Amino acid sequence: xxxxxxEVQGLVKTFGGITxxxxxxxxxxxxxxxxxxxxxxxxxxxxxxxxAGMLAPTRGAIRFDGEDITSLGVVERVxxxxxxxxxxxxxxxxxxxxxxxxxxxQARQGHAFRxxxxxxxxxxLREPALQLLQRVGLAxxxxxxxxxxxHGERRQLELAVTLATGPRLLLLDEPxxxxxxxxSQRMVALLGELKRSYTILLVEHDxxxxxxxxxxxxxxxxxxxxxxxxxxxxxxSEEVRAAYLGxxx
Amino acid sequence: MSLMFxxxxxxxxxxxxxxxxxxxxxLVVGIMNFINLAHxxxxxxxxxxxxxxxxxxxxxxxxxxxxIAATALLGLVIELLVAQPLYQRDHLDQxxxxxxxxxxxxxxxxxxxxxxxxxxxxxPWLDGSVDLAGIGYPVYxxxxxxxxxxxxxxxxxxxxxxxxGMLIRAGAADRTMVVGLGVNIQLLYALVFAVGAGLAxxxxxxxxxxxxxxxxxxxHILILTLVVIVIGGIGSVHGALAAAxxxxxxxxxxxxxxxxxxxxxxIYVLMxxxxxxxxxxxxxxxx
Amino acid sequence: xADSTITLAAGAKVARPARAGRLGLALGLSAVVxxxxxxxxxxxxxxxxxxxxxxxxxxxxxxxxxxxxxxGFGGMVSFGHAMFVGAAAYVVxxxxxxxxxxxxxxxxxxxxxxxxxxxxxxxxxxxxxxxxAFVFGAxxxxxxxxxxxxxxxAFAQMLYFVAVSAQPYGGADGLPLETAPTLGPLDTGSRRxxxxxxxxxxxxxxxxxxxxxxxxxxxxxRASRFNQPRLAAVGVPVYRYRLAAFVISGAIAGLAxxxxxxxxxxxxxxxxxxxxxxxxxxxxxxxxxxxxxxPILGAFFYLLAEFVLGHFTEHWQLVMGPLLVLVVLYAKxxxxxxxxxxxKGGAR
Numbered sequence: 001x002x003x004x005x006x007e008v009q010g011l012v013k014t015f016g017g018i019t020x021x022x023x024x025x026x027x028x029x030x031x032x033x034x035x036x037x038x039x040x041x042x043x044x045x046x047x048x049x050x051x052a053g054m055l056a057p058t059r060g061a062i063r064f065d066g067e068d069i070t071s072l073g074v075v076e077r078v079x080x081x082x083x084x085x086x087x088x089x090x091x092x093x094x095x096x097x098x099x100x101x102x103x104x105x106q107a108r109q110g111h112a113f114r115x116x117x118x119x120x121x122x123x124x125l126r127e128p129a130l131q132l133l134q135r136v137g138l139a140x141x142x143x144x145x146x147x148x149x150x151h152g153e154r155r156q157l158e159l160a161v162t163l164a165t166g167p168r169l170l171l172l173d174e175p176x177x178x179x180x181x182x183x184s185q186r187m188v189a190l191l192g193e194l195k196r197s198y199t200i201l202l203v204e205h206d207x208x209x210x211x212x213x214x215x216x217x218x219x220x221x222x223x224x225x226x227x228x229x230x231x232x233x234x235x236x237s238e239e240v241r242a243a244y245l246g247x248x249x
Numbered sequence: 250m251s252l253m254f255x256x257x258x259x260x261x262x263x264x265x266x267x268x269x270x271x272x273x274x275x276l277v278v279g280i281m282n283f284i285n286l287a288h289x290x291x292x293x294x295x296x297x298x299x300x301x302x303x304x305x306x307x308x309x310x311x312x313x314x315x316x317i318a319a320t321a322l323l324g325l326v327i328e329l330l331v332a333q334p335l336y337q338r339d340h341l342d343q344x345x346x347x348x349x350x351x352x353x354x355x356x357x358x359x360x361x362x363x364x365x366x367x368x369x370x371x372x373p374w375l376d377g378s379v380d381l382a383g384i385g386y387p388v389y390x391x392x393x394x395x396x397x398x399x400x401x402x403x404x405x406x407x408x409x410x411x412x413x414g415m416l417i418r419a420g421a422a423d424r425t426m427v428v429g430l431g432v433n434i435q436l437l438y439a440l441v442f443a444v445g446a447g448l449a450x451x452x453x454x455x456x457x458x459x460x461x462x463x464x465x466x467x468x469h470i471l472i473l474t475l476v477v478i479v480i481g482g483i484g485s486v487h488g489a490l491a492a493a494x495x496x497x498x499x500x501x502x503x504x505x506x507x508x509x510x511x512x513x514x515x516i517y518v519l520m521x522x523x524x525x526x527x528x529x530x531x532x533x534x535x536x
Numbered sequence: 537x538a539d540s541t542i543t544l545a546a547g548a549k550v551a552r553p554a555r556a557g558r559l560g561l562a563l564g565l566s567a568v569v570x571x572x573x574x575x576x577x578x579x580x581x582x583x584x585x586x587x588x589x590x591x592x593x594x595x596x597x598x599x600x601x602x603x604x605x606x607x608g609f610g611g612m613v614s615f616g617h618a619m620f621v622g623a624a625a626y627v628v629x630x631x632x633x634x635x636x637x638x639x640x641x642x643x644x645x646x647x648x649x650x651x652x653x654x655x656x657x658x659x660x661x662x663x664x665x666x667x668x669a670f671v672f673g674a675x676x677x678x679x680x681x682x683x684x685x686x687x688x689x690a691f692a693q694m695l696y697f698v699a700v701s702a703q704p705y706g707g708a709d710g711l712p713l714e715t716a717p718t719l720g721p722l723d724t725g726s727r728r729x730x731x732x733x734x735x736x737x738x739x740x741x742x743x744x745x746x747x748x749x750x751x752x753x754x755x756x757x758r759a760s761r762f763n764q765p766r767l768a769a770v771g772v773p774v775y776r777y778r779l780a781a782f783v784i785s786g787a788i789a790g791l792a793x794x795x796x797x798x799x800x801x802x803x804x805x806x807x808x809x810x811x812x813x814x815x816x817x818x819x820x821x822x823x824x825x826x827x828x829x830x831p832i833l834g835a836f837f838y839l840l841a842e843f844v845l846g847h848f849t850e851h852w853q854l855v856m857g858p859l860l861v862l863v864v865l866y867a868k869x870x871x872x873x874x875x876x877x878x879x880k881g882g883a884r
Binding site for chain 2: 607613615675678679681682683685686687689690691693694697698700701810811814817818821851853854856857858859860861864865868
């Protein structure tokens with residue numbers, strides 16, 4: 001539990017005159033659920049984008065399992081076991097749930113350059129895909145097009161697709177965005193269950209979920225990590241409360 | 250040497266004509282995000298209508314004015330009937346519909362005016378040539394350069410000095426922002442479309458005495474215009490000017506100096522190279 | 537696979553190839569049988585001209601299917617597709633030209649004599665198309681949107697101008713095919729023989745593409761049409777898939793090209809023009825994108841309209857233009873959406 005799976009050192013990202021990430025230092029230990037919170041505009045999504053490889057940092061280093069991955073692209077990082085989900089649901093709406101998950105699954109299996117075999121019928125794809133859909137509670141709707149799902153269900157599918165890549169580290173960008181009540185609770189339960197098999201970096205606004213799930217919390221303010229600690233430490237920290245929790249009411 | 254000078258002037262003249270086409274199209278594509286392949290047929294419409302009005306009135310200037318107005322009107326009709334439903338649709342749909350308009354208008358021109366190319370003569374008061382650095386250069390071609398330059402200056406003033414121009418520049422950079430300013434978007438779009446049509450018509454009318462007026466004459470110009478706006482950067486009128494002059498000169502000089510085949514291909518090679526280094530064109534207006 | 541009976545939002549359709557429901561299979565087989573009967577019926581009626589017309593329709597159907605692969609399924613709006621058809625046709629024409637003239641073509645150290653042996657010329661022509669698709673696709677696919685359309689258009693124009701300027705091969709007037717290539721014992725110059733070759737090719741291409749689209753490769757291709765960043769985010773290197781699709785599409789277009797050369801006994805720059813590419817896009821969309829049988833319908837419909845309407849008036853495009861606009865605005869599923877086939881196919 002102490003092995004540092006992800007290490008971020010001195011990360012800086014500037015866009016023209018704006019500094020979105022300002023000397024950010026953070027680490028994620030293997031097996032933990034590390035939540036990242038912060039006020040709007042703190043640069044959380046920019047941070048995730050840099051971790052996932054979609055945005056190149058201006059300065060700094062990112063280490064995954066000891067290896068410097070700062071210059072690696074998205075696909076390379078997925079191959080090494082880093083997968084992200086999106087704050088704004090990103091799926092293939094016209095394809096079925098099964099197909100959505102299968103794409104990620106076949107990418108993981110490494111042989112998608114096959115022209116002949118029928119993909120939808122292939123047991124090697126269908127079984128793992130169904131298992132994942134089962135895990136997020138969507139197995140019954142496997143053959144429906146993704147656009148037929150409700151918002152909450154789409155967030156679950158978003159998660160399933162991310163899981164299908166077989167990652168070691170999950171970067172979850174506000175998985176509960178736009179959810180309420182029952183949907184939220186289901187997602188929290190799901191995340192609690194996933195905690196046991198994956199290392200998770202969770203960006204979230206929902207404070208109940210964060211304090212229920214997180215092993216450690218980092219507070220991001222103006223692109224800088226202002227504090228890191230256990231939920232109790234963060235909750236009782238005066239500075240954090242002033243900077244962030246106070247604003248949240 | 251004098252031959253090269255003459256070709257340079259021809260290139261400049263052709264470039265200015267391309268600018269008239271490109272300025273309108275780059276705004277339509279940049280502001281409305283609408284790929285209007287029918288822009289070339291507006292060029293053709295301007296030329297044909299000018300010939301018709303000229304036969305009717307006998308006056309070149311009157312024909313010019315009427316043809317531009319009529320084509321702008323045609324542009325408004327197209328904007329209303331075809332473009333408006335398509336602003337929210339994807340590019341493929343826009344390409345298909347405007348391609349359908351090309352088929353229709355090209356055929357319509359053939360129905361009305363036949364397949365044989367028409368001639369339009371240079372007006373007598375612009376006929377003749379001027380002595381420029383030892384060569385005799387047609388007055389008419391100089392007039393084209395002058396008129397186009399005047400339009401370019403006019404556009405520059407409108408775009409940089411007027412509120413409308415500000416809206417246009419804002420719209421080209423960020424469409425949604427303009428909507429947020431509470432501007433009547435319908436009107437703005439219609440205006441941009443109509444002005445683009447008018448400019449295309451002007452280009453076609455100016456071209457008429459030099460090239461022949463026939464159905465399909467807008468097709469090749471359309472492609473060159475698209476090359477220009479892509480090189481110049483979509484949404485940028487200044488970019489369109491720079492790119493149009495570049496394309497005009499290179500195309501003209503290239504076709505004359507290089508063996509056949511290579512000259513025509515040159516601008517496409519140019520475009521591919523520029524896109525390779527600057528995928529958004531030379532002066533992209535989008536952030 | 538269970539049939540989806542859930543009503544979707546208006547107009548929403550699933551981007552999957554139509555599984556052969558019983559009805560679909562029956563319709564398909566009947567169509568093939570009907571087509572197979574055309575030559576004997578035509579000669580019984582004493583008008584073999586129809587054989588030529590339907591051959592042309594089938595050749596264009598092959599072009600349209602190949603375009604649907606990248607356009608309908610992959611979302612790549614290629615305005616230069618005709619260049620792959622035309623290039624292959626020109627290879628056949630040039631080979632035939634040199635054979636007839638007894639001359640040779642020197643490409644640097646390589647000296648090629650002419651040939652009318654289809655076993656040699658056809659694979660060569662298709663290979664040329666595939667190579668062009670690889671080179672042009674490799675560059676074009678680094679862009680997207682309007683820039684992609686422009687680059688494909690530009691490449692096609694380049695080839696067009698090369699063809700127009702190639703005086704030894706007819707230039708703007710085109711190149712007649714003196715002797716039709718022979719495919720072993722088959723003479724492609726015989727109307728009837730070419731007809732059945734074209735029919736066989738069309739059916740084979742259709743089945744092949746269905747296979748491809750339903751495969752793992754096809755799944756990635758279809759996904760790439762809607763959301764490429766997500767593909768990268770799950771670890772799929774999208775570019776190479778799209779390029780592969782582009783090359784396959786180009787090769788099939790090349791097949792259509794060699795058939796076109798024989799069927800027209802002629803090849804000209806018009807076969808390479810961007811207007812021809814535009815017509816192909818029209819056929820795919822009118823027929824119904826991402827269905828594979830839609831393009832067949834579209835090609836047949838377009839050429840039939842040209843043929844039939846052309847009898848009444850040479851201005852049939854006056855109708856085709858507005859029709860295209862109306863279909864795109866209000867009936868995006870095209871002709872294929874009119875068929876009562878048990879479909880989960882067809883995409884917006």
